[in-house]
Every structure is written in C-alpha cells, then in structure tokens.
Amino acid sequence: MKTVVVIGGGITGLSTMYYLQKTLKAQALKARLILIESCERLGGKIKTVQEGEFMMETGADSIVSRKSNVAPFLEELNLQEDVVYNATGVSFIHADGGLKQIPEDSVFGIPLSIESLAKSNLVSAEGKVEALKDFYITNDRFTKNDSIGLFLESFLGKELVEKQIAPVISGVYSGKLEDLTIASTLPYLLDYKNEYGSIIRGLSENKKIFKGSGDKKFLSFKHGVSSLIDRLEDELSEVEIYKGVKAEGLEKVGSHYRISLDDERQLDADFVVLSTLHSAAQSLLRDEELDKDFNQLTNSSLISIYLGFDIPDSQLPTDGTGFIVADNSDLVCNACTWTSRKWEHTSENHHLLVRLFYKSSIPTYGEMQQMTQEELLQVALQDIKKSLGITGKPIKYDVTKWHDTMPNYHIKHYEIVQSLEKKMAERYPQVMLAGCSYYGVGIPDCIANGERTAQEIAKYL
Numbered sequence: 001m002k003t004v005v006v007i008g009g010g011i012t013g014l015s016t017m018y019y020l021q022k023t024l025k026a027q028a029l030k031a032r033l034i035l036i037e038s039c040e041r042l043g044g045k046i047k048t049v050q051e052g053e054f055m056m057e058t059g060a061d062s063i064v065s066r067k068s069n070v071a072p073f074l075e076e077l078n079l080q081e082d083v084v085y086n087a088t089g090v091s092f093i094h095a096d097g098g099l100k101q102i103p104e105d106s107v108f109g110i111p112l113s114i115e116s117l118a119k120s121n122l123v124s125a126e127g128k129v130e131a132l133k134d135f136y137i138t139n140d141r142f143t144k145n146d147s148i149g150l151f152l153e154s155f156l157g158k159e160l161v162e163k164q165i166a167p168v169i170s171g172v173y174s175g176k177l178e179d180l181t182i183a184s185t186l187p188y189l190l191d192y193k194n195e196y197g198s199i200i201r202g203l204s205e206n207k208k209i210f211k212g213s214g215d216k217k218f219l220s221f222k223h224g225v226s227s228l229i230d231r232l233e234d235e236l237s238e239v240e241i242y243k244g245v246k247a248e249g250l251e252k253v254g255s256h257y258r259i260s261l262d263d264e265r266q267l268d269a270d271f272v273v274l275s276t277l278h279s280a281a282q283s284l285l286r287d288e289e290l291d292k293d294f295n296q297l298t299n300s301s302l303i304s305i306y307l308g309f310d311i312p313d314s315q316l317p318t319d320g321t322g323f324i325v326a327d328n329s330d331l332v333c334n335a336c337t338w339t340s341r342k343w344e345h346t347s348e349n350h351h352l353l354v355r356l357f358y359k360s361s362i363p364t365y366g367e368m369q370q371m372t373q374e375e376l377l378q379v380a381l382q383d384i385k386k387s388l389g390i391t392g393k394p395i396k397y398d399v400t401k402w403h404d405t406m407p408n409y410h411i412k413h414y415e416i417v418q419s420l421e422k423k424m425a426e427r428y429p430q431v432m433l434a435g436c437s438y439y440g441v442g443i444p445d446c447i448a449n450g451e452r453t454a455q456e457i458a459k460y461l
Contacts, residue, residue, distance in 0.1 A: 002031045004457055005259060005267055007247045007284070008275035009037030010044025011443055012435040014232040015450025016273055021238045023458045031461055033239040034267060036259075038246035042233055045405065046443075048224025051396040053348040054308040054340075055224055058400040060443060061337070061355070062086065062218035062225065066209065067444035069451070070219075077231045082223065085216040086342050088321055093122060093167050094387055095326035099318060102164065108186065109168040110156070112204045120164060127159030135198045139190070147411060148185045149177025155199055167324040171335050173441075174300050174359060175408045184409035222345055228443075250274075250284045250431070257431065271430045271457050275450075277405060278437035287427065293420045297437060298408045301360035301401070303368060305380040306339070308396035309352040313340045316352065317388055333383045334359045352390070356380050359406075373399045407437045432456065 004020065006013045017035050024031055041047070045059035063070060065085065074080055092099040102109055105116035117128050134155040142151045148169065152161045166177050173185050182190050192202020203210070221227040233241070242261075249260035250272065259267045274281040282294040321342040324335045333356040340347035340354075347353045358368055358379075368376060376399050384390050417438045424431060432453055439449040 002270040002461055003034065003256075003268065004031055004271040004273070005034045005036065005257075005269040006273040006275055007036045007259070008044070008273075008280070008435065009035055009039070009042040009241070009243070010275060010435065010446070011046060011229070012446040012450045012453075013037075013044075013273065013275035014042060014229065014236070015447045016275060016434060016453045017236055017239050017450075018232055019451045019454035020457055021236060023454060024238075024461070027458070029458070029461050033236075034242065034269070035236070035239050036242045036245055036247050036261070038244070040244045042241070042243065043226060043229035045402065046225050046229055048226035049398060050224075051306075051308065051398060053351065054306070054353050054396050055343075055346040056306045056308075056339075056353075056355070056398050057220075057225055058304060058306075058398060059402070060225060061339075061343075062220045063228075063443045065216055065219045067442070069448050070444050073447055077228070077235065079221065079227065079231055082221045082227055083219050084222055084343065084345050085220075086218045086321065087344055088319065088342070090320040091168075092318070092320055092323035093164070093326050094323045094329045094331055095122065095163065096328060097330065099323055099387065101320070102168065102324075106164075107203055107210045108172070109165040110152075110189075110203060111200055112207055113200065117160075117200070120160075122164045123160050127157055127163070130157030131160045133157065134200050138197060139193045142182070142190060142193075144183040144187050144190055145181055145411075145414070147178050148180050148182045148189075151182055151190065152177065152199075155193065163326065167326050170361075171324045171357075173409070174302075174361075174406050175410065176361075179408075179410045181409065181411055181413065184413055220343060220345070225443075247284060249286075252428065257428075271432075271460065273432050273434050273453055273457075275434040275453075276437075277407075277435070278433075279404070281433060281437075285428070289427065290420065290423055293416050293423065296412065296416050298410060299404045299437075300406045300408050301365070301369070301403045302406055303358040303365075303376065304398075304400045304402070305356045305358070305376060306396075306398040307354050307356070307377075307380055307384060307394040308347070309354075309390065309392060310395045311352050311390070311392070313338075313347065313350045313352045315390070316341060322354075323387065331383045331387055332362065332364060332379055333357060334362060336383070336387065351395075354384060354388075356383060369401070369403070407441055409441075430460065 047058045049056045091102050103116045105112045111117040196202040246262040257269050278297045322337040325331050335357045337355045434453045
C-alpha cells in the first residue's frame with residue numbers, strides 16, 4: 001500500500017487530504033494518508049480567538065464568496081447553515097487628514113462608469129480628465145506578466161491610480177503595484193481592456209460578476225473561520241494527523257522518500273506534499289539548485305491589533321466597514337476594519353470592535369517589531385483617536401505578529417514557480433509543492449490548489 005504524506009496543516013494541506021480521501025473512497029483505492037503539522041493546532045494562518053464578548057480572527061477573517069469553488073465545498077462540509085455574510089460594502093480611504101469614501105460603483109477602487117469617476121472626491125478634476133484616456137488608447141504592449149501598476153497608470157492615469165486604486169489593491173495583495181504582475185492580481189483587467197477597448201467599460205459590462213451578490217462579497221461562520229478547519233479535521237477520518245511534530249529532513253531512499261521528524265521518528269512515503277511556506281520547504285529539501293529559485297521568492301510581515309471597546313458600535317462617525325490608509329495620511333497603520341460593523345456575530349453586545357493592520361511596508365515597522373504588546377496598543381489607540389475620534393482604553397485587545405509569513409507575488413513570481421516545478425519533477429519526482437507561497441493567497445485559491453494536488457496524486461495511485 002502506498003503512503004502519502006502532507007507536511008503542513010494549513011487550509012491547503014487539509015484540503016489536499018480531504019479531496020484525496022474522497023477520491024480514494026470513490027475509486028475504491030487504498031493508501032496510507034499522513035498529515036504532519038508542527039503546531040499544536042491545525043489551520044495555519046486561520047485562527048479564531050474568543051475574548052469575552054468579542055470574536056477575533058487573528059489571521060484570515062473571511063472567504064471571498066464569489067469564487068466558484070466555495071459554495072460546493074461548503075455544501076459538502078454541511079457548513080451552509082453556519083455561514084454569515086459581511087453587513088455592508090462601504091469603505092473609505094484615510095487621506096489628507098480625514099475619511100473619504102471610495103465610490104460605491106467601483107471595483108478595487110477602479111470606477112465602473114464615467115459618473116462614478118466624476119463623483120470621486122479623492123481625485124482632482126485634472127486626474128479625472130486624464131483617466132478618460134482609457135476609452136481611446138488601445139493596448140498594444142501589455143501582457144499578463146507585466147506590472148499591474150504600469151498597466152493601470154498607462155490607461156487610467158497616475159493620480160487616479162495613486163490616490164484611489166493603489167491603496168485598495170496594495171491592501172489586498174501586500175505589495176507595491178509596480179512590483180506586482182497583472183497575472184498575480186487582477187488578470188481579467190487585461191482581458192477587458194483587449195476585448196472592450198477600456199478597463200472601465202469592461203468592468204461595467206461584467207458588473208454582475210462583482211456586484212451580483214450586492215454587499216455579500218465575503219463570508220465567514222457563526223463561530224469564526226476556524227469552523228472550517230474544525231470541520232475539515234472531523235472529516236479526515238482516514239488520515240493519521242500528527243500535531244506538534246516538526247518535519248526536519250527529507251531525503252530520497254531508493255524509490256521512496258524518508259521524512260525525519262523532530263521526535264526522532266522517521267516516515268517512509270511514496271508521495272510527499274510540501275504544503276508549507278517556501279522557506280520551510282527550502283530548509284527541508286536542502287538543495288542548492290532549488291535554492292536559486294527559493295531565494296527569489298519573498299514574504300512580508302504583518303502585525304494585527306484588535307481593540308474591543310465598552311461603547312456602542314453605533315458611535316462610529318460614519319456608515320461603512322473600515323478604511324484603507326493613503327500614502328499622504330498621518331496614520332501609522334495600513335488599514336482598519338470596523339469588525340463589529342462588518343461582522344455582527346463578532347460582538348455579542350454590539351460593542352465596538354476594530355482591527356488595525358501594520359504591514360512591513362511602513363517605515364516604522366522595524367521599530368514596531370521590537371515593541372511590547374503595551375507599546376503596540378498605544379500606537380493603535382493613537383491611530384483610532386486620529387481617524388475616528390474615539391478615546392479611552394479597550395476592555396479587550398489582541399496583538400498578533402505574522403513575521404515573514406505573507407507571500408508577495410512580485411513581477412517574476414510565476415516564472416520562478418515554473419522553474420521550481422520543473423526542477424522538482426526532475427530531482428524529486430512525486431514530491432509536490434503546494435500552498436500560498438506559490439499558487440494564490442486567498443482561502444478559495446488554497447482549497448483549489450489542494451484539490452488539484454489531490455487529483456495529481458490520485459492519477460499515480
């Protein structure tokens with residue numbers, strides 16, 4: 001009987017095992033399935049924490065609902081009854097000392113009409129006129145491997161991109177627009193430009209894809225995103241799960257692979273899935289040829305700070321779900337989600353719960369990384385005072401540091417991944433790379449990656 005070992009118990013590793021177990025049952029195949037996770041819990045960057053009346057997601061806080069693989073996956077897991085949706089879609093950008101609304105009729109800050117462009121209070125009249133060139137300049141040079149920043153500026157103008165679009169896209173994809181490819185962010189924008197002659201017109205013609213569900217763009221669960229992890233773990237009845245055990249080495253022995261664990265055990269496997277951050281996969285393989293590619297992949301860091309106040313959520317100064325911070329803002333944070341407004345289930349008594357994000361792209365991040373929790377709390381409180389006018393001490397708070405764990409898909413990312421895939425197939429047949437370091441950072445992308453990985457293994461079996 002063949003043995004399949006998945007190293008890494010995040011959402012990609014769990015999804016791989018879920019789909020592999022399902023496929024084996026459907027095809028009446030037998031295999032020993034083993035999942036190894038170095039932490040005492042599964043889920044990776046998905047972790048729900050209950051602090052008194054507040055529910056806090058210290059990692060990923062939601063799932064994009066429009067992704068086609070989400071609904072059937074949740075239905076299989078019988079989680080539909082537990083699903084909750086975001087309450088509203090209004091967002092703001094903090095710029096020039098105040099909150100300015102991102103036009104509702106926009107996608108990632110990109111207007112869906114000339115009217116939406118005209119109503120924006122983030123862009124000057126000159127910037128709006130410049131953006132109209134999108135309707136008459138054709139694309140004759142950009143491909144999906146080019147910079148999303150250069151692409152957007154070429155057709156929508158520098159000011160609209162810098163003041164309204166870049167804060168939104170950078171907030172989602174954790175990087176500067178000039179360093180991110182079209183393929184790794186919003187590849188359909190290039191398709192729209194080529195097909196409709198205009199990015200704005202293309203988005204407008206396909207508005208239902210982005211606005212069809214109204215404000216229900218994201219979903220979570222009544223008991224937090226960790227519900228998904230708990231249900232997957234329950235479903236893996238045919239899988240041996242090792243928690244709190246770290247894989248320290250991987251070597252080829254004859255026709256199979258030997259995995260060394262930090263508790264001095266060894267496992268022999270016919271198939272191995274490295275569903276970890278690329279840095280962990282690199283340290284397991286210890287291969288100089290692969291290092292040439294691994295060393296070019298990059299991660300960023302993030303500090304997440306929740307503040308729960310003993311004041312009504314209704315005291316927020318305006319309607320909406322939060323704000324993103326522009327470059328000309330005097331705030332330290334990159335963004336702030338008004339969690340209790342966006343996700344009603346996170347605050348039992350409808351008290352105010354906010355979450356602030358501090359990314360390694362900010363100039364003071366190095367200093368913040370060395371700060372104590374109390375010092376970080378004071379930084380967050382200053383940002384809340386400046387942006388929302390709210391003072392006072394929180395009754396609950398949570399500080400979580402995600403150091404060097406957030407993948408950045410820079411301009412050469414896909415080229416590097418393709419090179420890694422080729423070298424892995426040659427040097428380590430039946431060892432597969434999986435996870436957000438390579439194939440998409442969102443939960444739906446990770447689930448899809450797990451399903452594809454399981455299908456590949458099932459072909460061999």
